[in-house]
Amino acid sequence: MKRIGLIVAALLAGMSGVLAGGVGASAAGRDRADAVVAGGRVTRVWDGDTVVIAPPGRGKSYTCRLYGIDAPETPKKGVPGQPYCVASAAELRKLVLSRDVAVELTGEQSHGRQVGIILLNGVDLNREMVRRGYAWAYVRHLRRPHASAYLGAEQEARQARRGLWLDRNPMPPWEYRRKLRVGSR
DSSP states (O other), X not given: OHHHHHHHHHIIIIITTTGGGOTTOOSTTSOOTTOEEEEEEEEEEEETTXXXXXOSTTOOOEXXXXXXXXXXXXXXXXXXXXXXXXXXXXXXXXXXXXXXXXXXXXXXXXXXXXXXXXXXXXXXXXXXXXXXXXXXXXXXXXXXXXXXXXXXHHHHHHHHTOGGGGSSSOOOHHHHHHHHHHHTO
């Protein structure tokens, strides 16, 4: 219920103009003074929200955490993964592996990873993962101008019962991680 309230609040806040851009709208086309656009080829997909990108030439590859989304957790150190973790990683792999992409880097880092928006032919693939039902809009880390677009994409996936929304009430990754931390104490 809280997420629905956040969606409504975001839309009422006047951010819905971004949503009108549709699936093909470019994140790079929305002005962000602090963003740096880089490019490269995706050489590895770790999971549904993390990829490795090799820049053109002989630049050093870097790991990129997809901004504004959170995909189901994969198994780690004897801890089982979440439902749809394999499907989420497979979907991202299908979209980006071995493809040349643009990356709108936010300047933030998460656990040593660059944070960015992956663009393929102008399409915001972070938002596309949410729209296809393979990730949640990560409300805690979303800011304008992306918040309403990502929340709207999640609502669309929920209503269409795509991907992880085939389950009635899937547990978001941040709740899953919190549950693991509490359980390990």
